[in-house]
Amino acid sequence: MSDMPGDTGLLAGRRGERSGAPRDAGPAPEECSIVTRGLTKRFRGGQVAVDALDLAVPGGSVFGFLGPNGSGKTTTIRMLLGLVTPTAGTWELLGRPMPDGMTAVLPRVGAVVEGPAFYPYLTGEANLRRYDAADPAADPRTATARIGHALERVGLTAAAGKRYRAYSLGMRQRLAIAAALLGPRELLVLDEPTNGLDPQGTREVRALVREIAAEGTTVFVSSHLLAEVEQMCSHVAVMRTGRLVAQGTIAGLLARETVRIRVETPDVAGAAAVLAAAGLTGIRAGDGEADAELGAEEPERICAALVAAGVAVRGLGVRRPSLEDVFVGLTGEGFDVDG
Ligand SMILES: Nc1ncnc2c1ncn2[C@@H]1O[C@H](COP(=O)(O)OP(=O)(O)OP(=O)(O)O)[C@@H](O)[C@H]1O
16 A cells, blocks of 8 residues: 555654654645544543544555553544544544534444444344344345345355354454444444454454455554554554554554664674675674664675675574564553553
């Protein structure tokens, strides 16, 4: 998704405070499915759950809304959908200012926010039929086709006649997504869709999210799992205690970090000299290994230079930064990947 608007990592908050912060303003608001400005929620008792949030979710993106438990993700999603009233700030969904545009926009938005209430003794299909019948905008004459299509979209056609209680956790979550997809949706909002799922269920949901996005629906998905967001999303925003730490494309955020080359060798001094001669910087000579910032240099050229210089190479590796490295760099602390 390299043609996304704003294909650079963005620092959140007041730009320019941090030296070297990109000054890219991000995607234009009219290209965004979700825009928030200064969105804030202070609960009674004074706790600020979401603090002056500025989000820009480009249309067509799979946008990961990442943060540890309690960082304000669910509260944000509930504000976006009109389930919680913000204390301050404004927001737009699909180009319409909220909450005024709610009635017009919400039919174009699918959401799985709380665990959906499905009847265990009904089949998946019958449960969807109940959901569909409860929607006053849904034409009952086309219900069967709509339900069939939703089941097909989430890969549950073969299991449509099974009772919900016999569904695996992954199938249950896929049924919840099917319920959110009963109408044609331009935006799908999922709050921690893989929470509590086993690895198989997680894979199913991840694949489904990618498919839905490939069909053109913008997906806004919250998660406390870094690796999951890295695998599933084109964009990410990171929350920490109610505040936005960073947002942008994953590629853009990763590009901020340095790729390093590491040489395992008994001749550390010789290796360091070759790395320096190749013009690499940030050289570190350790116990049995030397490493340096690779920059735009090609690892195979470094390998050839080491061999040509007679340096005995036991191992050679290129370390590409992970999203976690980015967050450590941005926040100065680690991210609890397991929540
Ligand atoms: N109704 C409420 N009244 C008071 N405080 C609340 C309320 N709802 C949430 N909070 C608090 O606001 C903060 C943010 O909670 P929120 O549920 O939005 O975080 P989250 O990132 O979605 O975490 P989780 O994944 O655990 O739901 C938390 O400290 C939470 O205790």
